[in-house]
Every structure is written in C-alpha cells, then in structure tokens.
Amino acid sequence: MHDFELMRELHVSGQGKILLLVMDGLGGLPLEPGGPTELEAAHTPNLDALARESICGLSLPVGPGITPGSGPGHLALFGYDPFRYEIGRGVLEACGIGFPLEKDDLAARGNFCTVDAEGRIVDRRAGRIPTEKCVELVAMLRQITLPGVEVFVEPVQDYRFVLVLRGPGLVAELSETDPQQLGVPPLPVKALSPPAEATAALVNEWIAQARQILADQHPANMVLLRGLSKEPGLPQMGDIYGLRLAAIATYPMYRGVAKLVGMDVLPTGDSIEDEIATLKEHWEEYDFFYFHVKKTDSAGEDGDFARKVSIIEHVDEVLPEILALKPAVVIVTGDHSTPALLKSHSWHPVPTLLWSPYCRADEVTQFGERACMRGGLGTFPATDLLPLAMANALRLTKYGA
Amino acid sequence: MHDFELMRELHVSGQGKILLLVMDGLGGLPLEPGGPTELEAAHTPNLDALARESICGLSLPVGPGITPGSGPGHLALFGYDPFRYEIGRGVLEACGIGFPLEKDDLAARGNFCTVDAEGRIVDRRAGRIPTEKCVELVAMLRQITLPGVEVFVEPVQDYRFVLVLRGPGLVAELSETDPQQLGVPPLPVKALSPPAEATAALVNEWIAQARQILADQHPANMVLLRGLSKEPGLPQMGDIYGLRLAAIATYPMYRGVAKLVGMDVLPTGDSIEDEIATLKEHWEEYDFFYFHVKKTDSAGEDGDFARKVSIIEHVDEVLPEILALKPAVVIVTGDHSTPALLKSHSWHPVPTLLWSPYCRADEVTQFGERACMRGGLGTFPATDLLPLAMANALRLTKYGA
Numbered sequence: 194m195h196d197f198e199l200m201r202e203l204h205v206s207g208q209g210k211i212l213l214l215v216m217d218g219l220g221g222l223p224l225e226p227g228g229p230t231e232l233e234a235a236h237t238p239n240l241d242a243l244a245r246e247s248i249c250g251l252s253l254p255v256g257p258g259i260t261p262g263s264g265p266g267h268l269a270l271f272g273y274d275p276f277r278y279e280i281g282r283g284v285l286e287a288c289g290i291g292f293p294l295e296k297d298d299l300a301a302r303g304n305f306c307t308v309d310a311e312g313r314i315v316d317r318r319a320g321r322i323p324t325e326k327c328v329e330l331v332a333m334l335r336q337i338t339l340p341g342v343e344v345f346v347e348p349v350q351d352y353r354f355v356l357v358l359r360g361p362g363l364v365a366e367l368s369e370t371d372p373q374q375l376g377v378p379p380l381p382v383k384a385l386s387p388p389a390e391a392t393a394a395l396v397n398e399w400i401a402q403a404r405q406i407l408a409d410q411h412p413a414n415m416v417l418l419r420g421l422s423k424e425p426g427l428p429q430m431g432d433i434y435g436l437r438l439a440a441i442a443t444y445p446m447y448r449g450v451a452k453l454v455g456m457d458v459l460p461t462g463d464s465i466e467d468e469i470a471t472l473k474e475h476w477e478e479y480d481f482f483y484f485h486v487k488k489t490d491s492a493g494e495d496g497d498f499a500r501k502v503s504i505i506e507h508v509d510e511v512l513p514e515i516l517a518l519k520p521a522v523v524i525v526t527g528d529h530s531t532p533a534l535l536k537s538h539s540w541h542p543v544p545t546l547l548w549s550p551y552c553r554a555d556e557v558t559q560f561g562e563r564a565c566m567r568g569g570l571g572t573f574p575a576t577d578l579l580p581l582a583m584a585n586a587l588r589l590t591k592y593g594a
Numbered sequence: 595m596h597d598f599e600l601m602r603e604l605h606v607s608g609q610g611k612i613l614l615l616v617m618d619g620l621g622g623l624p625l626e627p628g629g630p631t632e633l634e635a636a637h638t639p640n641l642d643a644l645a646r647e648s649i650c651g652l653s654l655p656v657g658p659g660i661t662p663g664s665g666p667g668h669l670a671l672f673g674y675d676p677f678r679y680e681i682g683r684g685v686l687e688a689c690g691i692g693f694p695l696e697k698d699d700l701a702a703r704g705n706f707c708t709v710d711a712e713g714r715i716v717d718r719r720a721g722r723i724p725t726e727k728c729v730e731l732v733a734m735l736r737q738i739t740l741p742g743v744e745v746f747v748e749p750v751q752d753y754r755f756v757l758v759l760r761g762p763g764l765v766a767e768l769s770e771t772d773p774q775q776l777g778v779p780p781l782p783v784k785a786l787s788p789p790a791e792a793t794a795a796l797v798n799e800w801i802a803q804a805r806q807i808l809a810d811q812h813p814a815n816m817v818l819l820r821g822l823s824k825e826p827g828l829p830q831m832g833d834i835y836g837l838r839l840a841a842i843a844t845y846p847m848y849r850g851v852a853k854l855v856g857m858d859v860l861p862t863g864d865s866i867e868d869e870i871a872t873l874k875e876h877w878e879e880y881d882f883f884y885f886h887v888k889k890t891d892s893a894g895e896d897g898d899f900a901r902k903v904s905i906i907e908h909v910d911e912v913l914p915e916i917l918a919l920k921p922a923v924v925i926v927t928g929d930h931s932t933p934a935l936l937k938s939h940s941w942h943p944v945p946t947l948l949w950s951p952y953c954r955a956d957e958v959t960q961f962g963e964r965a966c967m968r969g970g971l972g973t974f975p976a977t978d979l980l981p982l983a984m985a986n987a988l989r990l991t992k993y994g995a
Contacts, residue, residue, distance in 0.1 A: 222952060222954055223954075223955075226647050226955065227647075227955070230954075251970075255993055256600075256981070257974070257978040257981050257982050258978070258981030258982040258983075258984060258985035258986075258990060259600065259604070259981065259985070259990070259993050260985065260990060260991070260992040260993065261992060261993055261994060262992050262993060262994035262995045263994075263995065264994045264995055265993055265994035266994075275993070275994065279994065280994070280995075282995045285995045286995070420995070532952075534952070535952065537992075538992050539952070539985075540982075540985040540990070541954050562954060563956065563957060563970075566956055566957075566970045567968070571972055572970075572971075572972055
C-alpha cells in the first residue's frame with residue numbers, strides 16, 4: 194500500500210518529534226481461559242490514560258500466523274516490508290555482539306559441533322560448551338589467515354561464534370554447512386552463483402584450517418557455518434522520511450539493526466532509567482527516537498508472567514518523564530508477542546497505541562490486547578506505523594492535487 | 595502476505611491435530627430487518643460456549659462483493675488464492691459426480707440443448723429434460739469413438755453431463771461452444787494456443803458425431819460444451835504444510851476438490867453421524883481433518899430458513915462428540931454464505947471461530963454473524979485460516995532470527 198517512494202516524495206520538514214517506544218515481545222496471552230494477559234494484568238494508569246487519548250490497535254509484524262524473529266519484527270516497525278528486506282543471520286549475529294560490521298564484510302553465524310572419527314556430526318552444538326570454552330576456542334581459531342582478506346572470529350555465547358571476512362569482492366550467495374542432521378559430515382560451502390566461487394573457496398579454506406586446529410579438542414572438534422551474509426544495504430530511514438533518527442537500546446542486536454536502517458545509535462546504560470537519561474540528553478538533536486525496552490521479552494521467554502507484568506509496570510511508571518519532553522507523536526508497541534505461556538516469540542498481533550493531538554482517538558480506555566482489538570486501527574500491518582507517525586507529526590504533505 | 599513458500603519453509607512437525615469444520619453456505623441474512631440470521635436464530639449452546647474461548651471473525655472467501663462458487667470457496671479455506679488457482683468447470687463437474695479423473699484427462703461440462711432445423715439454438719437447456727432421459731442419451735453418446743483417446747460420457751443431472759477425453763498430449767486451452775444466446779448455432783471449439791489445435795479438432799469431431807446421433811431426438815438434439823479443462827496440478831497441501839490430511843465429506847464435489855489438493859478422501863456414509871464415526875475411526879492416522887456438512891447450503895438454496903436453522907442445531911448437538919477427540923485447533927466456518935432469503939450463494943463474509951489453547955480469545959460470546967463482526971479476527975481473507983491453524987497447532991517456527 195504505502196511504499197518508500199511515497200514517503201520520499203511527500204515528507205516535509207516539521208517541528209514535531211516522534212517517539213517509538215518498543216517493549217520487546219509486549220503482546221501476551223492469558224495463563225488460563227478468560228484470564229488477563231501480562232499487559233492486561235499490569236497496573237498501568239499512565240498507559241491507560243494515554244490510550245484514552247490515542248488511536249489503538251493490534252499490529253501484525255509479518256503476517257497472520259507468522260511468528261517474527263527480532264530482525265523482521267523490527268524491520269516492520271521501521272516501515273520495511275520484512276519479506277522484501279531481510280537481514281541475514283550472520284549479519285544479525287554480528288550486530289548482536291556489537292561487532293563493527295563494515296559495508297562489504299561477509300558475516301557467518303558459527304556453531305562449534307562434535308564429529309566422530311569419520312568426520313560425521315554426532316552433536317550439532319558440541320554438548321553446549323560453556324561460553325568460557327567458546328572464548329578459548331575462538332582464540333585458537335584466530336590463528337587462521339586467508340589470502341587477501343582480514344579474518345575476525347568472535348565468541349557469542351555457549352557454542353556460538355561469529356566469523357567475519359573483510360576484503361574486496363566477497364559475495365554472499367553461499368550455502369550453509371550445517372546439514373541439520375546427525376550422522377553425516379558437515380557440507381562444504383557452495384557458491385549459489387558463479388561470482389561467489391572465489392568466496393566459497395576462501396570460506397572452505399578457513400573451515401579446513403579450523404578442522405585441523407580443533408582436531409584434538411573435545412567435544413568441540415569442528416565448526417558449522419550458517420547464514421553467510423553481508424550488510425543488506427537497506428534504504429536509509431533518514432533519506433526516506435527526512436528525519437534525524439536516534440536509537441536508544443541496551444542490547445547490541447537492536448543497536449545493530451537500528452544502525453543498519455541509518456539511525457544514530459546513542460551510547461546508554463543498562464537500565465530504563467539510563468535510557469531515559471539518554472533520551473533527555475539528546476532530545477533537541479533528533480526528530481525521531483526509537484526507544485527499546487528489552488526485558489519484557491526476556492521475561493516472556495523465561496515463562497515468567499509476573500516479571501513481565503512488573504517490567505510493564507516499570508515502564509508505565511517512567512512514562513510521565515518521557516511525555517514531559519512533549520513529543521508530538523508517541524507510539525507504544527512491541528516488535529512481536531512473547532507470551533509467558535509459550536515461553537517464546539509468537540504470531541499474535543501486538544497491542545499498539547498511537548497518540549498525537551491529531552490522532553482521532555477511539556473508545557479504547559485501557560492499554561491491553563482485548564481493548565486494542567476494538568481500537569480504531571484494527572489489526573493492521575506494522576509497516577503502517579511509520580507513515581501514520583509521519584502524518585500525525587504533520588510531516589507529510591498531500592498526495593496529488 | 596503469506597505464501598506457500600513461507601509455509602513450506604516454516605512448518606515443523608507437531609502433535610496437535612487441526613479440525614476444519616465447514617458448514618457449507620453457513621452465513622445467512624435476516625428474513626426481515628433487525629431479525630436474526632439462520633445461525634443467530636439457531637439454538638447453539640455448544641458453538642456459543644466454544645466461541646467464548648475462541649477468536650472469531652468473518653471470513654471473506656474471495657473478495658468484497660464477490661460470491662464464491664464452491665470451488666473458489668473451498669480453495670480459499672484450504673489456503674489457495676482463488677484468483678491464482680482455478681479449478682476448471684469441467685474438472686469440477688467431473689469431481690462432482692465422483693469421476694476418477696486422471697492427471698492428463700480433459701474434462702468438459704456438457705449441456706443437452708435444442709436446435710432448430712437450421713441448427714440455431716432455441717433452448718440452451720433442452721427443456722430441462724429429466725435425469726433419466728439424460729442417462730439414456732448419454733448411453734447413446736458412448737458409441738462415439740475418437741482416434742488415439744479414450745472417451746467417457748457421464749450423466750450428471752437434468753440436462754447436464756460430463757465429457758472426459760483420456761490420452762496423451764491433450765491441451766486444455768480451448769474455447770467453449772455455448773454462445774450464451776439463442777438464435778445462433780453452437781460455436782466450434784477453437785484452440786486458444788497453437789499446441790491446442792489437435793485437441794480442438796478431436797473435440798469438434800466428437801461434437802459432429804454427437805450431432806448426428808442426437809439428430810432425431812427431441813428436445814435434446816444437440817450438445818454444448820463448457821469449461822474444457824484439465825486437473826489443475828495444485829500444489830499439494832501435504833507438501834506445503836507437512837501434514838497428513840484427510841477429508842470427510844458426503845458429496846462427490848467436495849471429495850473431488852479435497853483430492854485435488856492432496857487430501858486422503860475417507861469413505862463415509864450420508865449422514866453427519868456417519869461422518870463423525872469416520873472421524874473417530876481415523877483420528878489417530880491424520881494431523882488435519884476437513885469435515886464437510888453439506889445440508890446447510892442445500893437448505894439455503896431451497897430458501898428454507900427453518901431447515902437451515904435445524905441443520906445448524908444438529909451440528910451443534912454433535913459438536914461435543916467432535917471436541918471429545920481433543921483436537922488442538924478447531925475451526926468452524928463455511929465456504930461461503932447461502933442466505934435462505936437469497937436462495938443462492940452470496941458474497942457475505944462467513945462467521946468463523948478458531949479455537950486453540952493459544953488463540954487469544956476475544957470477547958465474542960455467541961456464534962453468529964453480528965457477534966463475529968466484533969471478533970478479534972475482524973473481516974479477514976479466508977486464506978489466512980490455514981496459516982493461523984498451523985500457528986495455533988504450534989506447527990510453525992519463527993520467520994527470521
């Protein structure tokens with residue numbers, strides 16, 4: 194429906210600031226039929242008051258029944274069709290550890306694994322070795338050099354690491370080496386297009402050296418590489434919307450995604466209070482703030498309903514401080530649902546409110562899943578939010594005469 | 595938004611079974627302003643109780659204002675975009691009589707008609723001759739042979755029959771012979787592409803012989819052929835969703851459509867009780883059951899409001915038997931509306947409920963058209979149902995990292 198050409202064409206300069214408050218995994222489910230969701234159970238007088246003056250709805254990040262990963266979930270909130278624009282797993286993993294990825298870097302997600310004497314995989318995660326062991330093995334792999342490229346290996350967590358190659362002419366159209374089953378050897382990297390042949394050969398050479406270096410280790414005596422990818426070259430939000438954009442997020446992955454879409458990533462601390470201090474400090478410098486709260490999702494993933502409730506309540510408590518800055522538009526939403534009941538991301542659409550003096554408020558009086566179902570936005574694609582925010586900030590001119 | 599590639603990519607194995615209960619032509623209209631529809635008038639305590647724990651809405655099989663035939667209506671319920679995937683009328687008619695159509699068969703829907711001495715059509719339906727006469731004439735037409743192909747002619751009902759040619763190299767890009775007006779002769783079959791020339795010649799030869807055989811009959815002294823088509827080669831649901839699928843339906847057409855999408859069609863009897871016995875008998879063997887109730891539509895087509903109400907009430911009575919099997923996901927819907935007021939299929943979206951422990955129930959407390967209007971699914975494309983069912987059965991993994 195909307196597309197970037199339209200936004201590029203229609204955006205005008207303005208004064209009003211847009212605040213996009215993302216509570217990660219905000220949407221939830223009742224623990225028992227008829228009960229409240231996490232958001233419904235939370236005591237949220239400030240969010241409810243804001244909802245009364247807002248237009249509300251349920252945002253669908255990817256599509257009906259589709260559970261979004263964090264990458265697609267955030268791309269949709271930022272206005273990118275998550276089918277058209279994809280961030281490879283290698284790039285996302287590199288973002289996730291704050292690796293300073295450059296434009297032509299090739300990144301892969303790595304697993305340590307266990308192979309038997311014949312080279313057949315017996316454990317795809319090497320017995321989930323601890324992170325300290327991972328750090329140690331990564332240090333060994335850093336010995337590997339390849340002709341014409343710089344090689345970076347970085348530990349992530351447990352059995353996971355990131356491999357980054359930096360140099361001219363790397364092509365990411367490459368197959369993965371994880372056969373996704375046991376009893377067979379890892380696959381070689383294959384070029385999925387003729388220009389990728391040279392890159393495939395380089396990665397296979399790295400794998401061959403890694404195999405030798407790890408030969409005497411146990412259980413992590415081999416590696417698997419997945420999601421070989423390059424920075425996707427996303428259209429930059431500053432150009433699309435004519436905004437100066439800043440990201441305030443505590444976790445590296447979200448900071449990384451924000452960087453990929455062209456936001457300035459502001460240094461901040463670990464707590465919501467740190468994030469608010471950062472917001473205040475930089476308030477005058479930007480037109481748009483992406484403000485990310487991670488811990489709602491973490492609590493959902495842990496299946497901890499009460500903790501998710503209390504984090505939502507914490508956000509509610511600090512909301513007046515944010516509103517005191519007088520944003521022209523406030524959106525409160527999530528990048529996907531993470532119901533404690535499911536202990537994972539889910540497909541459920543996400544409670545969303547959009548406040549501005551011009552939002553045409555609906556009759557929703559409480560910020561919650563069932564209340565938002567009756568909201569004026571209905572169940573809507575998350576990609577609609579940026580154009581709606583721009584309109585409500587009076588930053589779009591009309592289409593056609 | 596969703597497409598089969600996504601479903602093929604994201605589906606995972608699971609334990610939960612999906613039950614799709616289709617009451618044909620379920621949606622209705624009030625007989626007078628402010629009155630209840632058939633479904634609203636029916637006493638349905640079990641459906642209402644299920645609706646209270648479900649997410650409800652109105653499903654749109656094809657599009658706003660578009661009245662679906664049974665083919666498109668069912669294709670949409672099964673997840674197929676009814677504009678992209680079409681089942682030709684000849685194939686549908688062959689399915690409708692349970693003809694064992696093979697992959698490369700060419701099927702046509704035939705009408706007996708009446709022509710005058712100059713060969714001009716004077717009645718496109720040959721005075722709606724009775725079925726017994728149709729059977730008799732079809733027997734005469736079975737004398738016709740054609741070079742290189744087997745020829746099947748089967749009676750359907752009244753003036754309608756099915757013609758099937760079986761042999762190598764038949765091409766279905768053919769025009770119809772019914773000019774859709776009186777006073778002109780039937781059209782010859784024309785090839786709509788060069789490869790179809792030989793097939794067009796064969797069909798025209800069959801028509802020429804039929805004309806001779808029927809010359810002395812009255813009023814059915816000629817034939818018209820429509821919807822010349824081949825089995826559409828639909829993507830198979832088993833591959834798309836990773837499910838073992840079974841169909842339980844009493845009418846041949848629905849059994850035929852289910853077969854075309856790759857379901858196992860289970861032998862069953864004529865009554866809803868027979869269908870339930872079949873469901874119980876095969877419960878352990880499949881992951882997905884399409885359960886079809888025909889008589890709601892027949893009552894609507896007859897304009898019999900009260901009979902449609904009583905059939906809905908009958909389904910409500912047997913619902914507990916179905917639920918006792920403990921499906922993980924239950925969908926209750928129709929393939930289109932058939933309001934008794936209109937005595938025909940209609941364009942109205944269809945009341946739908948989706949129940950699972952994870953459905954995020956809305957506030958709908960009764961299963962009916964106006965209640966479903968306020969449901970959490972809103973008015974939604976029927977093609978969303980399969981992805982939603984898959985998600986609720988926990989049979990889809992997340993999209994992107």
